[in-house]
Structures are given as structure tokens and as C-alpha cells.
Amino acid sequence: MSIMTFFMTFPLASIPKIAYAVYQMSEPPVVHIPRPRPDLPAAEAASIRDVMATFQVLRSSVLELFGVMGVDPTKTRELARDLGLNRGLAWKLSRVARSIDGTDVAHDVPGKQSMERFIGVCKQKGVHSSLISKAHEATNAFEKSVASCSGGRKTLAMLLANSGNNVASQDRERARRMLFDGACSVWGVQAQTRFVSVFLCPSRTEPGMLDAAHVTGYVGFRQFSSRPWPMSYEAIHDKKGKTLPIQKDPLDPTGYEEGDLQLMREFCEPSDPNIEVRMQGDYKVFDLAAGAVGNRGLTTCVFGSILRSIYGQSQSSEHESAGFMVMLQTPVERVVFDYFVHDSINHSNEIVTHLLDRLTYPHDNTVENFDDQSMSIAERGYDLPRGIDGAATAHLPWYQRLMEFVSTQTGYGIDEFQGSRFEMTYPPISTTLSRRIQLSPSNID
Numbered sequence: 001m002s003i004m005t006f007f008m009t010f011p012l013a014s015i016p017k018i019a020y021a022v023y024q025m026s027e028p029p030v031v032h033i034p035r036p037r038p039d040l041p042a043a044e045a046a047s048i049r050d051v052m053a054t055f056q057v058l059r060s061s062v063l064e065l066f067g068v069m070g071v072d073p074t075k076t077r078e079l080a081r082d083l084g085l086n087r088g089l090a091w092k093l094s095r096v097a098r099s100i101d102g103t104d105v106a107h108d109v110p111g112k113q114s115m116e117r118f119i120g121v122c123k124q125k126g127v128h129s130s131l132i133s134k135a136h137e138a139t140n141a142f143e144k145s146v147a148s149c150s151g152g153r154k155t156l157a158m159l160l161a162n163s164g165n166n167v168a169s170q171d172r173e174r175a176r177r178m179l180f181d182g183a184c185s186v187w188g189v190q191a192q193t194r195f196v197s198v199f200l201c202p203s204r205t206e207p208g209m210l211d212a213a214h215v216t217g218y219v220g221f222r223q224f225s226s227r228p229w230p231m232s233y234e235a236i237h238d239k240k241g242k243t244l245p246i247q248k249d250p251l252d253p254t255g256y257e258e259g260d261l262q263l264m265r266e267f268c269e270p271s272d273p274n275i276e277v278r279m280q281g282d283y284k285v286f287d288l289a290a291g292a293v294g295n296r297g298l299t300t301c302v303f304g305s306i307l308r309s310i311y312g313q314s315q316s317s318e319h320e321s322a323g324f325m326v327m328l329q330t331p332v333e334r335v336v337f338d339y340f341v342h343d344s345i346n347h348s349n350e351i352v353t354h355l356l357d358r359l360t361y362p363h364d365n366t367v368e369n370f371d372d373q374s375m376s377i378a379e380r381g382y383d384l385p386r387g388i389d390g391a392a393t394a395h396l397p398w399y400q401r402l403m404e405f406v407s408t409q410t411g412y413g414i415d416e417f418q419g420s421r422f423e424m425t426y427p428p429i430s431t432t433l434s435r436r437i438q439l440s441p442s443n444i445d
Helices: 048-069 076-083 087-098 112-124 129-149 153-161 169-187 258-262 367-373 399-410
Strands: 003-008 189-202 209-223 229-238 248-250 275-280 283-288 299-312 321-328 332-342 345-347 352-357 417-425 431-444
Touching: 048 076, 048 087, 048 112, 048 129, 048 153, 076 087, 087 112, 112 129, 129 153, 153 169, 169 189, 169 417, 189 321, 189 345, 189 399, 189 431, 209 229, 209 321, 209 399, 229 299, 258 275, 258 299, 283 299, 299 399, 321 332, 332 345, 332 431, 352 367, 417 431
Parallel strands: 003 321, 189 332
Antiparallel strands: 003 229, 189 209, 209 299, 229 283, 248 299, 275 283, 321 431, 332 417, 345 431, 352 431
């Protein structure tokens, strides 16, 4: 029974010493999905591969036109000046010409009228009629394939963003940013940074077992309506999704009730956020009580606990992996998930990261289903340099001090851990970010 820690937290955060961007709320963007053409059977619809094939023909034609006219497609300003085009069209044509596989720009190819304007300029400059005809044919073929595959550019962008990991990360980020803006407006809440830090280490109190120091929170959290908001979801599930009991100690035991004991007040601003505790299904939920809205309610909230004996040294398959997860149900600009593993723990070097779809699969915590539930992401985790300095991040100015405090509470030095970081801008909601390692049969030296 491989235990998986599903300890999700929704703390908040605000730090007056830092200037935070103030976003003006507006109506969420409306995406118009074209209706399928009734005269085009599904079996005849073009595939993404068909679209990309026509894109490559169009790209080749554009490059030929540039070549015979002696213009450099990498210099947008000169291109616009020499051909008498507006800079927007020149920029798009330059992107088409410079693209390698097209997945990053196919949805941004100039429209048919703009392409015809460009081809007309080429004709005026004396380009041979065969190349002009080729450009017309390539443009028409591309437009036809886009209409057949997706109905339009916007829908094509959505298809490309979900077609695999070869899509440029900036295009995925642009789509997620649109979702973030709309979600902030609809739910009336946002945060600058969501972070999770886990220290997996041998237990000091129970030999042969593993503990985990778990810290999580928000920086720059604020609401636009006064109501309670879930800041932390806490539960432990085994690999089959069964709920397990939790043994935990606060990292900063200065409070009296459980909501207070979860907080690490030194890193909270204000230092005494009002946290209310309730049960919701399998989860214990820590809510921030209703309070001030807008910048008056700007909050930084950090939660921390040591989870006791969550994994063991067993040679059986019961403890084959060690995973931690965090729900992403609050619109945030950035999520940072650090996983520190003590040097004495034998495990696979790779930390597997999943961004799980919790809109389609809201309650399934079965590990074997994660691959099927995972959303496509371009971001990858990376190893951190050893020590306090290696963990530094501009998004959490007090993070080095926090890491030193947490490692001290575990009884181990920060230099005894190898850290790995995963970052994503504008992570989509509703999702769950999961990171796990595969433990070796003898997982503690």
C-alpha cells in the first residue's frame, strides 16, 4: 500500500515591504467557438497534422517571396519599411518565416486579406507570376485546412495548446493568462504566488519511518468580496485513494487552536490571520474568515506542519512512492513547488510531476490513474543548488530564512537535502499539482 500524501493547503500571503501589482478587474474574455460546418462530415475534417502540412507549404512560399525580393525576414522594421507594410503584418510574416515546426505560430498566421495584401505588394515589385500563384494556392490551402480542422484561428490555438509538449511555453502561458483574468473576475479572488515546500527525511522519533515537513502558503492574496475562502485542504490518501489518519505536529507551536497552530506567524502578514477549521468530505479545510477586501485585505499566510511516519522502510510494495499534492483552486500568477529529499533516502532520481485535471476527475486520488488525468504541460522541474542560497527565489523574499527554520525543525541541516523546483505561471484551475518520487526497496540507509 504505497502511501501518498495529499496535503493540500490554500494559505494566503501579502507583504507590505513588496510592491504588488494591482490588477483592474474586467469582464472575463469571451471565446467564440465556431459552429461545425454542417456540410463537412467529421470523417472529412482536417487533422492538426494536415494543418501543419499546409502551414509548411505556406511558410516555404513566404520565404521564397522574401528571397527574390532581397529582404531579411529576421528584421521586422526593415521588412515593414522596404515592403510598405504595417508593422503588425510584417511582424507576423517574420514569425511565420522564422518558425521551425509551426506549432508556435500557426494560429497567428495573417488572415487571408492580409496575406493577399502582402502577395499584392510582391506582384507590384515584379515577383514572377509562378511564385505569386504558388503563394495564392498556399494561402487558400492553409485557410481551408484551418476551417476544416477547427473552424478558426482561436480554436486552432486551443487545439495546438493541448496537442503535446512541443508547443512553445509562451503560447500556453498566454492561454492560461486569459483564464486567470477571467477567473479573478468571476470568483473575485487572486494571489501573486502560491508555494509548497516539502522536506522528506528519516523520522527522529520512529526509526525506519519517514517524516515530512510540509510548508505552504500564498503571497499577495486578496479578495474582492467579503466571504470566507478555503486556504488549506489537508488529507492523506494511500495509492488507491483511501483516506488515512494523520499524525502531525506544528512547525511553529505558538497557537492554541488547530487553525492557529497551522500558522507560521513569523512569515504571515498580518501575523494573526483569522483561520476557521471545518470538514469537507475527506478533507480538513482551513478557511480565511471573511474580512477586508481589495488592498486593505492584502494577506500573506504561511502554514506548516511535520507529518509523522507517513512512509516506511518496508521492503514490500506498500511504500513504493512518496508523493505530495496541492490543489490549485485559487487564481494565482505563479505556483512554486519545492521538493527536498534527504540524502539518506534511496529513491529514483526523477521527481514525477503531474498537473491533474480536477474539473473532469474531481475526487479521484488513485495514483495509477494519474497519467490519464494529467494535463499537458511544457514546464519541467529542475534541481536546486545545495544549501540556503540555492533555494532563494525572487517571489518569496524571506524564503531562505523559512527554509533554514524548517530544516532545523526536522533535526537536519539544509545541506543534507537535495531540492527540486517546479514553477508555472498562471496555473489553470481547477487542477491539482502532484510531485512524487519512487522509493527504492530499502529506502533508508
